[in-house]
Each structure stands twice: as structure tokens, then as C-alpha cells.
Ligand SMILES: O=C(O)CCC(=O)C(=O)O
């Protein structure tokens with residue numbers, strides 16, 4: 003899987019470079035072949051210029067006569083039945099075939115398309131601007147740049163058609179209408195090219211059907227009529243037109259339903275609005291300035307190891323208790339962790355019943371790092387213990403989980419702790435996940451904040467810092483205020499590392515309580 007992590011996408015760049023080399027060889031061979039054909043053409047046509055003046059005189063020469071017969075019986079067939087073209091294309095196809103393993107699969111393309119739609123939704127981007135390469139939102143009625151990419155790019159009609167098709171195949175007609183509309187608009191102004199998947203007719207056809215599915219029959223009808231101009235013999239379109247006319251005729255007597263397009267529902271519908279707002283705030287936390295009980299300090303936690311160089315602590319929230327430790331790791335340490343994790347990155351999973359499974363709501367790749375992976379891993383364990391006082395040795399702490407996000411990669415609102423007794427998180431037999439210590443191993447160009455939904459704040463991914471919070475109350479109950487999410491990454495390579503600390507093994511450092519309110 004390629005789209006789920008930036009690491010894998012980087013490899014795709016190298017794969018395409020190799021393909022370019024193959025195509026270049028092909029073009030050179032084909033140019034050579036065509037040049038040869040052109041040479042034969044010039045030879046024969048210039049001969050005929052001479053012959054046409056004096057045909058019988060020319061043929062009277064036995065050499066010329068022989069050559070005419072030979073050309074027709076031997077040279078022409080050799081040219082006409084030449085298989086070099088086939089050989090050349092076969093070589094190109096073989097080269098491509100050998101690389102298939104390192105090329106994206108259909109799931110990658112679909113996943114990448116869904117990533118774009120996720121950015122469109124969560125950041126409320128204007129689709130017409132988005133396909134032009136502008137990341138704009140409408141704020142107070144006027145467009146505002148949400149992000150300015152340093153390297154500009156935009157989408158073609160066929161790119162939009164593909165995204166629309168992914169939505170369409172998922173029966174998500176809200177997005178398919180929007181993307182096919184862009185595709186139609188862009189296809190109208192351009193010639194079809196060889197590499198395209200769709201055409202103007204395809205886009206009109208799919209757009210008409212998407213409109214029909216969302217209840218906009220009038221529009222479906224007029225698009226189908228336009229389509230008929232391009233493809234007058236298409237019986238399916240004739241039938242559709244009849245159907246739409248019939249439906250319109252019938253519905254003129256009943257009330258027309260509301261035609262406002264609605265986004266397809268998600269499992270997190272209840273928190274979606276807050277989540278998206280928090281992702282859009284660019285990580286601002288107004289409460290920080292409003293609440294005098296929030297502060298920054300140099301923190302030693304009474305650890306001798308921190309006396310000479312205390313940790314820079316920023317208290318972000320009291321309820322739940324969330325702190326950010328600035329410069330928790332060095333740049334080099336973060337790099338070592340990323341590099342150690344890279345070869346083992348696999349699609350991230352989530353708890354699903356008693357098992358783990360991949361899910362749309364968590365798009366990233368991750369790897370578990372043991373102490374033995376790199377000396378820095380153990381060093382970080384000891385540093386986490388110094389700053390939190392917690393025992394993080396397995397099985398009281400899980401191995402370090404390193405996560406890398408890809409196109410629109412995200413982790414929708416979730417709890418880190420188990421919320422059901424059958425959760426796979428209990429397999430360590432050391433209780434629930436008491437605390438999360440999450441290190442930002444990279445900065446992110448745009449997007450990718452960590453949002454706390456019920457507490458109403460979001461934290462930008464601050465390179466080398468670490469976010470810490472308690473998932474459980476002192477009485478062992480899960481703290482619902484810790485519901486949090488990783489916002490979709492708009493641009494950049496987001497890496498985080500999670501250290502999850504369990505309940506057992508902390509008996510002397512985190513006081514338990516029987517008080518149901520504690
Ligand atoms: O990436 C983030 O900001 C949050 C990640 C997270 O919550 C997790 O991995 O459990």
C-alpha cells in the first residue's frame with residue numbers, strides 16, 4: 003500500500019523515473035523505425051517521379067524491371083509485415099510488467115482520491131479552487147487562502163473524472179456530482195489525450211446519472227440530451243431520457259423534494275462538526291490565553307536526570323490534563339526513530355471487536371519499535387519515565403509505535419484506551435491504557451493537528467515536542483474528555499511516535515482512587 007504513507011510515496015517517485023527511462027528507449031527505437039520507413043518511402047516515391055515521366059523507357063532497362071518486381075514481391079512485404087513495432091511495444095510492456103510490484107495498485111489510487119475528498123470536506127475547501135491548485139475556504143463570504151503550496155499544481159479533467167468515479171463507485175453521489183462537474187468543465191476546454199481514463203461523454207454520462215441519484219432529474223435530463231448530441235446512437239441514453247421525462251411528468255403533480263446535496267453520513271456524525279472546526283483553526287487554542295491556570299515552566303518532576311536540563315512544559319488543558327513537552331527529542335533522535343521504523347511500516351490497524359483491523363477512519367502506516375531496534379528507543383523510554391514518573395517497560399508500557407501519514411492521512415476521533423472488556427488492548431494483561439505519550443517526530447507543512455474534541459482545542463504538530471495526557475480517571479474509568487483525533491495532513495510528511503502506558507506497574511506513582519468522581 004502506497005497512499006497511506008509519505009514514505010511509500012517517495013518510493014513511487016523513483017519507480018516513475020525508471021518508467022521514464024523505459025519510455026525513452028521505446029521512443030528512440032520507434033523514431034528509428036519510422037525514420038527507416040520514411041527512407042523507404044522517399045526512395046520509392048522519388049523513383050516514381052522519374053518513372054512517371056517515361057514509364058516504358060524506364061522499365062525497358064532490365065535492371066529497373068527486376069528491381070520493380072523485387073520491390074513489389076519482397077521489399078514492400080518486408081516493410082508492411084515488419085514486426086519491429088510489436089517488438090518495441092513488447093519491450094516497453096515487459097519493462098513495465100517487471101516493475102508492477104513497486105507500482106501503486108488500484109486501492110492506492112482509490113485511497114489517494116478519497117484522501118483528496120477528505121481534505122475537501124474536513125477543511126471545507128472550495129472545489130473549483132481546489133482543482134485549480136488553490137486551497138481556499140469561504141470565510142465571511144469571501145475566499146481566504148488556507149494554505150499556499152510552495153510548489154504549485156492543479157488537476158485536469160481526467161484527474162477530476164477519476165476522483166468522481168471513485169465516489170460514484172462507492173455510491174457517494176454527493177462527491178461524484180461535484181467532481182464530475184469539474185471534470186465536464188475541464189474536459190470541455192481540452193482535447194482528449196491518450197493517457198486519459200475518461201472523456202467528456204463519459205463525464206456527462208456519469209454526471210447525469212449522479213444527478214438522477216441525488217434527485218435532480220431536470221439536470222439529469224438536460225445533461226443526457228447534451229450527451230445525445232455527442233452519441234446519437236446510444237440506446238441507453240435514449241431510454242434514460244424517456245425515464246427522466248416520465249419521472250418529471252409524474253413529479254410535476256407532487257411536491258419536489260429538496261435538492262440540497264448532503265455529504266454522506268459518517269460514523270462520527272455527532273462529533274464531525276466540532277472535529278472539522280478544530281482542524282480548521284490551525285491549532286489555535288484561545289483557552290490558553292483566557293485561563294490563568296494554564297502556564298509554561300521548566301519541569302524536573304524531581305528527577306535527578308532533569309535537574310541540569312529541565313523539560314520545557316506547556317500546560318495545554320487541565321480537564322483533561324494535557325501537557326506539551328517542548329524539545330523532548332533532538333532532531334537527530336527523531337531521525338533515528340523514523341529511519342529505524344521505515345522498513346517495518348505497515349498499514350495501521352484499530353481495535354475492532356476482539357481483533358485488530360484496518361479502517362477508513364485511520365489512514366496511516368505504523369511500525370512497533372523494541373529497545374533493540376536502536377539505542378535511541380531505550381533512551382526515550384528512560385526520558386519518558388523521568389518526566390512522567392511512569393514505568394514504561396513492557397508489559398507495563400507498549401513498544402514504541404511509530405506512525406507515518408500519507409495523502410490526507412488522518413485518525414478520526416477515538417479513544418486510545420479500551421472502551422470494551424473484550425478489546426485486544428487487554429492482551430498484555432496489564433490493564434487498560436492509562437496514559438499516552440505522543441512524540442511529534444516531524445513538523446507538518448499544513449494540517450495534521452491533534453484535536454481534542456470535547457475539550458475543544460487542537461495542537462499543531464510541533465517538531466520534536468511530545469504531548470502527554472491521562473486516558474483514565476484515577477478511579478480507572480475512561481476519561482471521555484480525551485476523545486481526540488489526528489486531523490488530515492494537507493501537505494508534508496507527518497510522523498508521530500506513541501508510547502502507551504498501562505495501569506499495572508504504576509501502583510506507586512499514580513495514586514488510584516475509589517472516588518467515582520476522581
Ligand atoms: O496523529 C495524531 O495527531 C494523533 C494520533 C493518535 O491519536 C494515535 O495514534 O492514537
Ligand SMILES: [Fe+2]
Nearest residue numbers: 416417418486
Ligand atoms: Fe490516539
